[in-house]
Amino acid sequence: MTDRERRVTRLIEDLGFDEQEARFAVALANGETTGCVRAISLPLPENEASRQATLLVEHLGFTPDEAARFVAGDRTAIEAVAARRVAADVGANRRDPIERIGT
Amino acid sequence: MSLSEGGPLGIPISRAILLPPGTFGEVLRLALEAIDQVHGDGTLTEIYIDIDPMLDEESMYHWIKPVGIPWNIALRPGTHHPRLNLVHEVGHFLDHQAIGMPGTFASANHAAFERWRETVQTTDAVARLRAVAAQSRNRRAIDYADYLLGVEEMWARSYAQFVTIRSGQSELMVELREKQRRSSRSSLPVQWDETDFLPVEESVAILFRDIGWMR
Numbered sequence: 105m106t107d108r109e110r111r112v113t114r115l116i117e118d119l120g121f122d123e124q125e126a127r128f129a130v131a132l133a134n135g136e137t138t139g140c141v142r143a144i145s146l147p148l149p150e151n152e153a154s155r156q157a158t159l160l161v162e163h164l165g166f167t168p169d170e171a172a173r174f175v176a177g178d179r180t181a182i183e184a185v186a187a188r189r190v191a192a193d194v195g196a197n198r199r200d201p202i203e204r205i206g207t
Numbered sequence: 208m209s210l211s212e213g214g215p216l217g218i219p220i221s222r223a224i225l226l227p228p229g230t231f232g233e234v235l236r237l238a239l240e241a242i243d244q245v246h247g248d249g250t251l252t253e254i255y256i257d258i259d260p261m262l263d264e265e266s267m268y269h270w271i272k273p274v275g276i277p278w279n280i281a282l283r284p285g286t287h288h289p290r291l292n293l294v295h296e297v298g299h300f301l302d303h304q305a306i307g308m309p310g311t312f313a314s315a316n317h318a319a320f321e322r323w324r325e326t327v328q329t330t331d332a333v334a335r336l337r338a339v340a341a342q343s344r345n346r347r348a349i350d351y352a353d354y355l356l357g358v359e360e361m362w363a364r365s366y367a368q369f370v371t372i373r374s375g376q377s378e379l380m381v382e383l384r385e386k387q388r389r390s391s392r393s394s395l396p397v398q399w400d401e402t403d404f405l406p407v408e409e410s411v412a413i414l415f416r417d418i419g420w421m422r
Contacts (some may be wrong), residue, residue: 111347119348120393124265124286129351131263139354140264140363143272159279163225163255178347182274189252 147177165189213373213412214422217247224280224297225255227230238290241374242297246420251305253395257281259339266292269301275310277303291367291382296367302359306418326410327361331403332401338395352395368398369411370389375382 105113117128131137134194148156157171166174166185174181221239226232236255254277259267262283269278280296299312306320307313314320325392333356340352354360371379383388383398390396400409415421 114345115347119345119395120389121395122287122389125397128264129347132354132355133350137264137361140266140296141268141270141303141359144269144278145272151229156278159255159257163279164276179274181386182271182276186274186276 146175148175148181213245213416215243215245215247215420216422217420218251219243220246220248220251220297220301221252223248223253225253227256227258231258231282231289235282235287235293237376237378238293238297241290241376241379242294242370243371244376245370247414248301248305248420249418252277254300254304254307255279256390257286260284264294266296268303268415270303270310275303288382288386290376290379291371291386294370294379295363295367298363299359301366302362312359312362315358319418320362323362323365323407323410324358325396326406327365330399330407332390332399333361335394335396343394348395355395355397361379364398365407365411368404369408372404372408373412 111130112123114128115121115129116123120130128137132139144156147153153175156168157168157175160166160171160174161168164185165188166181170185171180220242224239226235228237257279259281260283262281265280265283265286265288269281270276271278274333277300278298280293282292282296286292286310291408302312302314303310307317334358339348340356343349355364371383374397386398387400390398390401398404412421
């Protein structure tokens with residue numbers, strides 16, 4: 105049993121944690137996670153940049169070029185995106201869902 | 208006004224939360240239906256739910272620093288409480304985007320949360336967490352207690368329990384009951400028992416009525 109496994113087991117046996125919670129607590133104490141809210145800072149590390157750029161294009165209305173620049177740390181890329189989002193009414197749940205399907 | 212007078216007002220939250228296709232998306236849809244039964248909201252930007260098998264945590268609300276726009280809610284498949292986790296993360300999303308200034312967590316300072324902030328501090332569950340944070344000799348237990356005592360985390364857990372209880376949605380109730388059972392055996396409770404939660408439930412209902420999300 106590794107030291108990490110011993111710590112997980114101790115939290116389960118001594119403090120009544122379930123296994124997922126115990127693993128989370130060990131990761132928290134080791135500084136491997138900050139919890140379930142995470143701010144993404146720029147530039148993103150290379151191993152994350154490509155995947156996140158794809159998500160920006162697919163989900164947040166970036167062009168591929170804007171997404172590539174943004175994940176590389178160019179925050180100005182978001183200005184054009186923000187302007188388009190405002191123009192398109194970012195309060196999208198105000199609109200009828202059928203209307204949104206067509207957009 | 209009694210608690211039974213609640214009911215959603217405003218725009219359904221589910222219109223802004225975009226689920227992944229497939230079976231897991233259908234599992235999660237029940238959680239959004241439960242939220243819609245309980246409250247609506249005002250203007251809310253859209254957010255995607257992404258399934259991420261590589262996620263270390265069970266679930267995560269991501270936002271982009273420093274501009275404060277939401278990125279996604281990521282969920283790891285195969286966890287025990289997928290619906291409750293989603294409602295918990297929606298709680299973070301609403302706190303960050305829908306109340307007060309978008310891009311800041313309103314639960315920490317916004318006046319609308321004042322009654323909730325005061326009430327949650329009076330609960331037995333929070334007292335037990337504080338005791339661990341102050342007295343435990345286990346570093347990991349102290350760190351975890353400090354994390355659970357964070358205002359944003361207490362809000363997300365309050366919100367998840369509120370939506371579960373008010374909707375009565377059966378799958379969410381099963382997931383909550385499991386967490387409550389664990390909490391009752393532990394010095395580090397993550398959810399409140401029924402009696403302990405009653406004043407918190409009322410404070411959340413008042414908050415949502417005050418901001419026009421509930422009748």
